[in-house]
Amino acid sequence: MMADLVTRSTDSNGITTLTLNQPNKRNSLSMAMLDALAEALSDSAADDASRVVIIASAGKVFCAGHDLKEIRDQLNSNEFQLALFKRCSEVMQLVVYLPKPVIARVAGVATAAGCQLVASCDLAVAADSARFATPGVNIGLFCSTPMVALSRNVSRKHAMEMLLTGEMISAARAEQIGLVNRVVDESLLDETVYGMARTIAEKSGHTLKIGKGAFYKQLEMPLAGAYDYTAKVMAENLRAHDAQEGICAFLDKRKPEWKDS
Numbered sequence: 001m002m003a004d005l006v007t008r009s010t011d012s013n014g015i016t017t018l019t020l021n022q023p024n025k026r027n028s029l030s031m032a033m034l035d036a037l038a039e040a041l042s043d044s045a046a047d048d049a050s051r052v053v054i055i056a057s058a059g060k061v062f063c064a065g066h067d068l069k070e071i072r073d074q075l076n077s078n079e080f081q082l083a084l085f086k087r088c089s090e091v092m093q094l095v096v097y098l099p100k101p102v103i104a105r106v107a108g109v110a111t112a113a114g115c116q117l118v119a120s121c122d123l124a125v126a127a128d129s130a131r132f133a134t135p136g137v138n139i140g141l142f143c144s145t146p147m148v149a150l151s152r153n154v155s156r157k158h159a160m161e162m163l164l165t166g167e168m169i170s171a172a173r174a175e176q177i178g179l180v181n182r183v184v185d186e187s188l189l190d191e192t193v194y195g196m197a198r199t200i201a202e203k204s205g206h207t208l209k210i211g212k213g214a215f216y217k218q219l220e221m222p223l224a225g226a227y228d229y230t231a232k233v234m235a236e237n238l239r240a241h242d243a244q245e246g247i248c249a250f251l252d253k254r255k256p257e258w259k260d261s
Contacts, residue, residue, distance in 0.1 A: 004021060005020075005021055005022055005032060005033050005036035005037075006018055006019065006020060006021060006033070006036040006037050006039075006040045007019045007021050008040045008043065008044070010047065010049055010050050013051075013197075013198050013201050014049055014050060014051030014052065014201045015050075015051065015052050015053075015054060015194065015197045015198065015201055016044050016047070016050040016051075016052070016053045016054065017053075017054045017056055018037070018040045018041070018044065018053060018054065018055050018056070019056045019057060019058055020033070020037070020055070020056070020057040020058065020062070020063055021057075021058045022058075023057075023058045023059025023060070023061065024059075025067065026059075026061040026063070026064035026109075027057050027058070027059065027061055027062065027063045027064065027114070028063065028064050028065060028066060028067040028068075028070075028114075029063060029065060029066050029067065029088060029091075029113045029114070029117075030066070030067035030070050031070065031083075031084055031087060033067075034084075034087045034088055034091050035087070037091055038087075038090065038091050038094055041053070041091070041094045041095065041098060042094070044098065044100065045094075045098050045099060045100065050100060051100060051200075051201040051205050051208075052100060052101050052102075052103065052197045052200050052201045053098065053100055053101070053102045053103070054102075054103045054104075054105050054193060054194070054197055055095075055102060055103070055104050055105065055117065055121060056105040056107075056193075057105075057106075057107065057108065059108070060107075060108045061108040061109050061114075062104075062106045062107060062108045062109060062110040062114055062118070062130065063110055063111075063113070063114025063117055064109065064111050064112070064114055065111050065112025065113040065114045065115070065116075065146075066084070066088070066112060066113050068139075070084075071084070085145055088113055088116075088145060089145055089148075092116060092117065092120040092145075092148075092149060095117070095120045095121055096120055096216055097213075097216070098212075099208075099209040099212065099213065100205070100208065100209070100212075101122045101123065101200050101208060101212060102120075102121045102122050102123070103121060103122065103123045103124065103125065103193060103196060103197055104117065104118045104121040104123070104124035104125070104180075105125060105189065105190075105193045106118055106124060106125065106126040106127065106130045106171075106180065107126075107127045107129070107130060107186060107189060108127075108129070108130060108131075109130070109131050109132075109133075109168075110130065110131075110132050111132070111133045111134070111135055111168075112133070112134055112135060112136055112143055112146055113143075113145070113146055115132050115133060115134055115143075115146055115150065115162075115179075116134075116143075116145065116146035116148075116149045116150065117149075118132070118179065118180065119146075119149035119150050119152070119153045119154075119179060120149045122212065123181050123196065124179065124180040124181055125180065125181060125182045125183075125184065125189065125192050125193045125196065126171040126174060126175070126180045126182070126183050126184075126189075127171065127183070127184065127185070127186035127189045128171050128172070128183050128184065128185055128186060129171070129186055130171040130174070130180075130183075131168045131169065131170060131171065132162075132168065132169050132171075132174045132179060133162065133166060133167060133168040133169065134146050134147070134150060134162045134163050134166065135166035135167075135168075136163075136166065137163065137164060137165070137166040138166040142163070143163055147159065147163055150162065150163070150179075152219075153178060153179055154177045154178050154179055155177070155178075158177040158178075171183040203258075204242035204243075204246065204256075204258040204260060205258070205260040206240055206241075206242050206258075206259075206260045207237065207240070207242055207243065207246075210233060210236075210237050210240075214229070214230055214233045217229065218230055241259045242256070242258050242259060242260065245257060245258070245259070
């Protein structure tokens with residue numbers, strides 16, 4: 001059943017696609033869906049054949065956030081409520097700390113925790129028909145956990161506008177405020193997403209792992225500490241085969257041969 005909720009496939013280019021596969025429930029992040037996504041992410045992290053991960057969705061909705069029917073059924077269980085939001089937070093951190101780049105392929109609506117999932121991905125490409133919102137305030141449940149990812153991707157005032165009004169924004173507006181990287185015609189969505197993924201997949205996996213990890217770690221540091229940390233990261237990176245091979249290949253005007261080690 002878990003595999004049915006999130007399907008996983010990897011192509012010959014090392015691009016893994018994780019598809020939220022419960023369109024009849026608007027791909028909502030129920031506890032079962034979160035468990036399935038966590039398993040798929042962990043499997044992708046451990047799979048040497050996987051170089052880039054795309055999070056996509058089946059149906060007309062990318063992800064509508066948490067399953068409100070499930071939440072209503074558990075209104076008297078504080079234990080379940082806390083477990084649900086903690087599990088969601090763990091899954092979002094799995095995306096951030098996955099040692100491979102993660103791209104959100106957004107078609108349709110991404111609201112509440114669905115918007116949080118988009119914001120948690122390293123990159124995001126949206127169809128021009130996609131829309132985004134953190135509408136919890138409209139039902140008396142402020143989007144506090146989605147706020148964590150949102151506020152780390154867009155400016156404070158843009159984040160607060162989304163959180164306080166709960167209003168839907170267009171894909172074009174999402175690109176304008178930095179929630180997504182690109183907006184394209186829906187007919188070009190796969191071409192754009194997989195083209196971007198192939199470009200990244202051609203790089204050294206070892207180098208991508210180092211760079212992604214350092215990116216998120218230095219963000220939380222003061223400026224001087226960030227420079228001190230990243231200087232050490234670069235010096236360590238330079239000792240790796242792929243860095244030395246890449247430099248030599250560039251100078252020799254040839255294509256590098258990565259070993260990812």
